[in-house]
Amino acid sequence: MGEILNISRKEQIVDRAAKLFKQKGFAATSMRDLAAELGIEAASIYYHFKSKEELLEKVCFDMADKFITNAREVNDIYFNAEEKLRMAIKFHIETITENQNQSSVFLSEWRNLSEPKLKLFRQLRQQYENQFTIILADGEKEDIFDDVDKKFAVLSILSTINFINEWYKVSLIRLCMISV
Amino acid sequence: MGEILNISRKEQIVDRAAKLFKQKGFAATSMRDLAAELGIEAASIYYHFKSKEELLEKVCFDMADKFITNAREVNDIYFNAEEKLRMAIKFHIETITENQNQSSVFLSEWRNLSEPKLKLFRQLRQQYENQFTIILADGEKEDIFDDVDKKFAVLSILSTINFINEWYKVSLIRLCMISV
DNA sequence: CCCATTACCTAACGAATGTTAGACAAATGT
DNA sequence: ACATTTGTCTAACATTCGTTAGGTAATGGG
Numbered sequence: 001m002g003e004i005l006n007i008s009r010k011e012q013i014v015d016r017a018a019k020l021f022k023q024k025g026f027a028a029t030s031m032r033d034l035a036a037e038l039g040i041e042a043a044s045i046y047y048h049f050k051s052k053e054e055l056l057e058k059v060c061f062d063m064a065d066k067f068i069t070n071a072r073e074v075n076d077i078y079f080n081a082e083e084k085l086r087m088a089i090k091f092h093i094e095t096i097t098e099n100q101n102q103s104s105v106f107l108s109e110w111r112n113l114s115e116p117k118l119k120l121f122r123q124l125r126q127q128y129e130n131q132f133t134i135i136l137a138d139g140e141k142e143d144i145f146d147d148v149d150k151k152f153a154v155l156s157i158l159s160t161i162n163f164i165n166e167w168y169k170v171s172l173i174r175l176c177m178i179s180v
Numbered sequence: 181m182g183e184i185l186n187i188s189r190k191e192q193i194v195d196r197a198a199k200l201f202k203q204k205g206f207a208a209t210s211m212r213d214l215a216a217e218l219g220i221e222a223a224s225i226y227y228h229f230k231s232k233e234e235l236l237e238k239v240c241f242d243m244a245d246k247f248i249t250n251a252r253e254v255n256d257i258y259f260n261a262e263e264k265l266r267m268a269i270k271f272h273i274e275t276i277t278e279n280q281n282q283s284s285v286f287l288s289e290w291r292n293l294s295e296p297k298l299k300l301f302r303q304l305r306q307q308y309e310n311q312f313t314i315i316l317a318d319g320e321k322e323d324i325f326d327d328v329d330k331k332f333a334v335l336s337i338l339s340t341i342n343f344i345n346e347w348y349k350v351s352l353i354r355l356c357m358i359s360v
Numbered sequence: 361c362c363c364a365t366t367a368c369c370t371a372a373c374g375a376a377t378g379t380t381a382g383a384c385a386a387a388t389g390t
Numbered sequence: 391a392c393a394t395t396t397g398t399c400t401a402a403c404a405t406t407c408g409t410t411a412g413g414t415a416a417t418g419g420g
Contacts, residue, residue, distance in 0.1 A: 027207035044398050161345035167335055224368050
């Protein structure tokens with residue numbers, strides 16, 4: 001089997017891993033659990049990944065990359081701060097709803113990472129939050145936003161959006177999709 | 181040593197357990213971790229509690245009890261729906277900030293419970309949410325609140341308040357305490 | 361003074377965990 | 391046709407896990 005199927009299989013494993021990590025938590029998910037989900041033996045996973053933690057890293061850092069790329073794109077393309085904030089939130093919501101399992105892992109299971117990856121992850125998350133801080137600061141300069149505690153404001157915004165993760169079910173897609 | 185010290189020791193164990201469960205997660209916390217935190221051997225914990233899960237149950241159900249008691253008290257004492265909501269939120273915030281470790285476990289680690297306790301826990305949480313739903317329904321009858329999707333509204337309110345858990349540090353007590 | 365209780369200890373158990381080694385069949389390339 | 395790569399398997403490993411059994415000081419009431 002060639003490179004294409006290899007990639008696809010790896011992605012399938014990561015996908016199922018994210019599903020289980022969300023469902024039971026990273027620590028409570030065993031490699032045998034994951035293997036059973038895939039219909040193979042635990043040892044077989046090690047042909048594709050070198051450790052359980054590597055699976056967690058893949059999910060966490062892939063999502064971090066998605067979020068950061070989106071936010072940077074917003075800050076590059078749009079000019080108006082209100083428009084920027086609107087788009088940043090829209091992208092964030094889309095990323096969450098389109099990757100529910102991986103998002104849950106990104107939001108809750110990252111603390112199971114061990115150093116030095118844990119530190120790196122924290123930095124990336126900070127970078128993402130910084131993109132929002134920049135937008136708020138821009139808006140203040142443009143006199144569209146009030147002068148607020150930006151660190152607090154960003155955390156408020158994100159935690160409010162991330163709440164989606166607790167009630168959003170795929171079956172409701174576009175039933176109550178927020179129009180932006 | 182008498183009953184008083186016994187209770188105190190049990191409470192100390194639960195307290196440290198909650199701290200570790202919040203820090204590392206329930207599944208990632210071993211009885212040996214907890215014992216080390218207490219300066220004793222893992223086996224000694226079993227003199228006070230019959231299993232690791234019992235510790236989780238104690239934290240989860242004690243907190244559930246606190247939340248429900250508060251909410252019922254609010255619904256019993258106050259008459260105006262707006263006042264009720266205000267007080268319910270105030271009590272919720274106080275309970276969270278005064279029991280940060282236990283609250284985190286209540287909010288995130290409860291899923292590590294196994295049946296039938298898991299089902300019972302879900303029911304208690306539902307009961308708590310119902311108290312908020314009642315308040316919103318009262319307010320609607322009193323024409324102070326709009327007719328909204330109450331289930332969604334309650335989840336929104338709670339998730340917004342619970343966000344406190346992610347930024348609140350004891351060192352900031354009363355520095356930015358929300359006045360209600 | 362003795363006995364029961366309290367709160368801990370050491371030692372060990374079986375089960376589950378993450379992971380490795382090595383074999384094997386199927387597919388692929390030459 | 392043969393050799394290699396790919397993806398899986400079985401078997402086993404060392405470690406860690408939750409938990410139990412049994413022992414041992416210290417405490418305190420009769």
